[in-house]
Amino acid sequence: METRIEKRMELKAPVSRIWRALTDYREFGAWFRVKLDGPFVPGQVSRGQITYPGYEHVKWEAVVQKMEPERLFSFTWPHPKALAEDDYSPDYSQEPTTLVEFRLEKTANGTLLVLTESGFDHLPADRRLEAFRRNDGGWTEQMKNIETHVKQTP
Amino acid sequence: MSSKHRSQIAARRQPRSPVFAALGDETRLALVAKLCAGQRRSISQLTKGSNLTRQAITKHLRILQSVGIVRCVRTGRESRFEFNPQPMEGIREYLDFVSQQWDFALSRLRSFVED
Numbered sequence A: 001m002e003t004r005i006e007k008r009m010e011l012k013a014p015v016s017r018i019w020r021a022l023t024d025y026r027e028f029g030a031w032f033r034v035k036l037d038g039p040f041v042p043g044q045v046s047r048g049q050i051t052y053p054g055y056e057h058v059k060w061e062a063v064v065q066k067m068e069p070e071r072l073f074s075f076t077w078p079h080p081k082a083l084a085e086d087d088y089s090p091d092y093s094q095e096p097t098t099l100v101e102f103r104l105e106k107t108a109n110g111t112l113l114v115l116t117e118s119g120f121d122h123l124p125a126d127r128r129l130e131a132f133r134r135n136d137g138g139w140t141e142q143m144k145n146i147e148t149h150v151k152q153t154p
Numbered sequence B: 001m002s003s004k005h006r007s008q009i010a011a012r013r014q015p016r017s018p019v020f021a022a023l024g025d026e027t028r029l030a031l032v033a034k035l036c037a038g039q040r041r042s043i044s045q046l047t048k049g050s051n052l053t054r055q056a057i058t059k060h061l062r063i064l065q066s067v068g069i070v071r072c073v074r075t076g077r078e079s080r081f082e083f084n085p086q087p088m089e090g091i092r093e094y095l096d097f098v099s100q101q102w103d104f105a106l107s108r109l110r111s112f113v114e115d
Helices: A015-023 A025-032 A125-152 B003-012 B018-023 B026-036 B043-047 B054-066 B086-114
Strands: A005-011 A034-036 A045-050 A059-068 A072-077 A098-106 A111-118 B070-075 B078-083
Touching (some): A005 B086, A015 A025, A015 A072, A015 A098, A015 A111, A015 B086, A025 A034, A025 B086, A059 A098, A111 B086, B018 B026, B026 B043, B026 B054, B026 B070, B026 B078, B043 B054, B043 B078, B054 B070
Antiparallel strands (some): A005 A111, A034 A045, A045 A059, A059 A072, A098 A111, B070 B078
């Protein structure tokens, strides 16, 4: 039973380019689809607003953990339930979070990106499940849109 | 904030998922992995190959039983344990969902940096 997510992907771009796309708050916002209030600073809360079509009412909040240049970027977040609650405002002293880590490694052709999300054992699963079930139809639709978009603009 | 709203929030603030908590231990994960194969196993069979005592294994099995991942079936005088996947279905579904979201986010990242 796997209670963490891991994704490995090789990108045809130098490590420095990926690092910028991950840690420059404007660049991160462009691909993640979130309008962030300001730069990422380790130990500080990052706030913003999701710009994903249909989810513009959802707030983004995360706590930046580590920024080891061109190596590791990580943050914790109390995510998907935000999708279920329009007026959701997290209280970090109370909310369980998951840890998201982006690790970078130079390869012959570019960069290996390893994404992990862990700490799902701290999540009150029932509530999360409810949140995503309620939104499942919407998400499936959105995913199709992105897929189409990515295919059309390679 | 209305008191009704506050009570709704309080109601949502459940303790951490008991299933996740039960799985957050290497010994118990290993026990579940053994039982996942589908066969019912006795405590002796489950103890074999581990560095733990029968008592320790029993304790871990109790925890797994308490969240419903493992069931105890009596056959004659012997208790055998079997895996019950039902409480885990939700978790797998949820992880699949989050995993899929990452696939899409990362493909956006790819087109962002490779263009």
